[in-house]
Amino acid sequence: MELRHLRYFVALGEELNFTRAAERLHIAQPPLSQQIRQLEDELGVTLLQRNSRPVRLTEAGELLLARARSLLANFEAAVADTRRVGRGQAGKLAIGFVGSAMFAGLPDIIGSYRDACPDVELVLDEMLAAEIAEALRRRRIDVGFARPALLPEAGLAQRLILEEPYIAALPRAHPLAERDDIALAELSDDAFVLYPARPEPSVTGLIVAACQAAGFTPRLAQEVLHLQTAIGLIAAGVGVSLVPEAAARAQTGRGVAYVRLAAPAVTAPLTIAWREEDVSPAVQRLLDLATRWREIAPGLARRN
Known part of the structure; x- marks a missing residue:
């Protein structure tokens, strides 16, 4: 049994007329009759009462029509879904x-x-x-x-x-908090709130490299896993850090001052x-x- 047998049978079962069903399927009537006979022979049942006008479905035919509609709908849905997945949709x-x-x-x-x-x-x-x-x-x-x-x-x-600038995140009470910009070297005496340095790559690696280029190695105050934790600790006066500019803009009003770094930029x-x-x-x-x-x-x- 092939899908075309089910399609032919559904068309005939819905039209209950060989001529109209053949026209709907865009085939001649004799091949349609032959295909339906083959389907009945394969199933070993009579699906149609051919001596009635219009053609009627037997009880077995009614059951097959309902199941065939469902099978074809599921198959068509599977084909459509497969194509959508294949197209990334x-x-x-x-x-x-x-x-x-x-x-x-x-x-x-x-x-x-x-x-x-x-x-x-x-x-x-x-x-x-x-x-x-x-x-x-x-x-x-x-x-x-x-x-x-x-x-x-x-x-x-x-x-x-994106290549985004880092800016300094300082407690509001920090002596440099009111400045428009600061040199990174001005934070050499402060302890830093940083992410884990290992495994690499890490943001801490970038910050440490920038500090060393400015002439000092940052002293660790606290290691954290998340930006929100770092911001909270900075607000509490535990230390300072560097954060991406967009993150700083989103964190205003939490007891932290954000100050731009003078050239050379840290990105x-x-x-x-x-x-x-x-x-x-x-x-x-x-x-x-x-x-x-x-x-x-x-x-x-x-x-x-």
């Missing part, structure tokens, strides 16, 4: 991201992706940059938004989305990473939107 996309990406870039990109592919299920998971690399290797995520850039690795690709690169072998349309669509983000996003993206 449906399915699931797992995304890992560093927390600071939520303040610049990621919300706009995700919003555009949802508008373009509303039937793709997005699974979002916050993690450190090094964890993003591991998750990509183990196929737990499809795409990662990393800060800093991942270390070069065979099989993984990445693309720069926080944000990249999108994926498995080089992954050519799925869902991933490629997200990559395209991320690449276009500088052109379509306001403010920060256009200044960098």
Whole structure:
């Protein structure tokens, strides 16, 4: 039995007329009659009462008509869903991201992706940059938004989305809190609230390198895993830190002063990473939107 047998039978069962059913199927009547006979022979039952006018379905024919309609509908839905997944219009996309990406870039990109592919299920998971690399290797995520850039690795690709300035985050009572800008070296006597330095790559590595270029190695006050924790500790006077500009703009009014750094600038690169072998349309669509983000996003993206 083939799908065409079921399609032929459904057309005949709905029309109850060989001529009209053949016209609907765009075939001649004799081949239609032959196909229905073959179907009855294969099933070993009579599906039609041919001596009545109009043709009537037997009880077995009524049952097959209902089941055949359902089978064909399910098959057509499966074909349509498969095509949509193949075009990146449906399915699931797992995304890992560093927390600071939520303040610049990621919300706009995700919003555009949802508008373009509303039937793709997005699974979002916050993690450190090094964890993003591991998750990509183990196929737990499809795409990662990393800060800093991942270390070069065979099989993984990445693309720069944004080169964002770091600014100093200081307790409101800090002597430098009212300044318009400060040199990074002016924080050499302060203790820093930092993320874990290992595994690499880490934001702490970028901050330590910038401090060392300014002539000092930062002293650790507290190690944290999340930006919100760092901001809370800075507000409590535990130490100072450097944070991306967009994150600072989103955190005003929490007992923390944000002061620009004088040249040379310290930047926080944000990249999108994926498995080089992954050519799925869902991933490629997200990559395209991320690449276009500088052109379509306001403010920060256009200044960098």
